Amino acid sequence: MCSNNKMDIKIFTGNANRELAEKICKEIGVELGNSVVSTFSDGEISVDINETVRGGDVFVIQPTCPPVNENLMELLIMIDAFKRASAGRINAVVPYYGYARQDRKTKARDPITSKLVADLLTSAGADRVVSMDLHAAQLQGYFDIPVDHLVAVPILAKYFKENNLIDKDTVIVSPDIGGVRRARNFASILDLPIAIIEKRRPKANVSEVMNVIGDIQNKNVIIVDDIIDTAGSMTKAAKVLKDFGAKKVYACCTHAVLSGPAIERIENSVIEKLVVTDTIPLPEDKHIDNIEVMSISPLFAEAIKRINNNDSVSKLFDK
CATH class of the missing domain: 3.40.50.2020 (Rossmann fold)
Known part of the structure; x- marks a missing residue:
């Protein structure tokens, strides 16, 4: 009231x-x-x-x-x-x-x-x-x-649903153990299973993927994260998912920091499309074909x- x-x-x-x-x-x-x-x-x-x-x-x-x-x-x-x-x-x-x-x-x-x-x-x-x-x-x-x-999870999940980028065989992927709750919330909205990338980070902005927990063989996957900074972790995760048998790899995050070589890495990666929000403005001087922005x-x-x-x-x- x-x-x-x-x-x-x-x-x-x-x-x-x-x-x-x-x-x-x-x-x-x-x-x-x-x-x-x-x-x-x-x-x-x-x-x-x-x-x-x-x-x-x-x-x-x-x-x-x-x-x-x-x-x-x-x-x-x-x-x-x-x-x-x-x-x-x-x-x-x-x-x-x-x-x-x-x-x-x-x-x-x-x-x-x-x-x-x-x-x-x-x-x-x-x-x-x-x-x-x-x-x-x-x-x-x-x-x-x-x-x-x-x-932002409901906003990001809505994009994939409305653009018919999911089916019953799609798997939601957490890029690390710490992001499992976020991935599970995303998956629950779309009623999909999850997988987890197990990795260690020896120093800042450097990650080493160790294993994939869950079944992604011959399935489309969506990696869900909160921040993409230099995009090293995200693009490596996408490649590993491909190596483990995933068909198409999509990704989404709330905060697209995209510092340093991030944009070039994303453009040269196996990621079909990256969906982000506008909490941070994208660089005005660069046209990025495979990045979609959802407004919060x-x-x-x-x-x-x-x-x-x-x-x-x-x-x-x-x-």
Whole structure:
């Protein structure tokens, strides 16, 4: 039930993914807030908020994608600006949460950078964080403020169903043991079996496939992951599935970071089609034939409306 004291929705964005922010505004039916985020000649970030936000329910849409540190600083400075301008509530909408993979100590003297970023957002003045497919769901516990955690699996699964890319013999594949729950959720939507690639990762951005658990012989497969960065793991996994007898290999992920040689690797791989979301903008200077982008703007728009109305966000996933 809506409160009589409901605050006006005010949506702003930095430079990380303006197109996504505009799509979300269109879905909600509000104008994107008037703000300018630029840099001084020495590289310092300048933020100008050109309208009143006093008492408003402010949503700052800013994934911390590459350039990660610049986009993170933009977000922190914007939050600080809104706090000092007496915003009623400040919601950091971070579709892609950078540094999420640095979530634990794997060796002596490692930082836990994802916890540090959570502390920075809180200290800057955020009252709530809205994100999608955190690398590890327990990252929500790093925050001392509410976190609404959205998932992209239903959107990605819908693409394969609507485009007739699945049949009763299709198998959903988790690229590692850690992603089994995600693959199982994806498979349950489509009522399909799963397989698992067993591998070890000797160092960052390097993986070695060891075995495939499950029956993929003469079957089409869909690899489901949360992040594709350099695409080394994904393209190697696709090749191994082919070597183990898979017919066609499709892949999907929520966050298409696609850094370094990623795009070239995907184009030269055995992957028939890669389906991603628009949490991160794809490079504008490259045409990528075998990558399909699904927009998560309707889901974020509905979440923002529910947060503003003080309604349940979890009910989005009951449908």
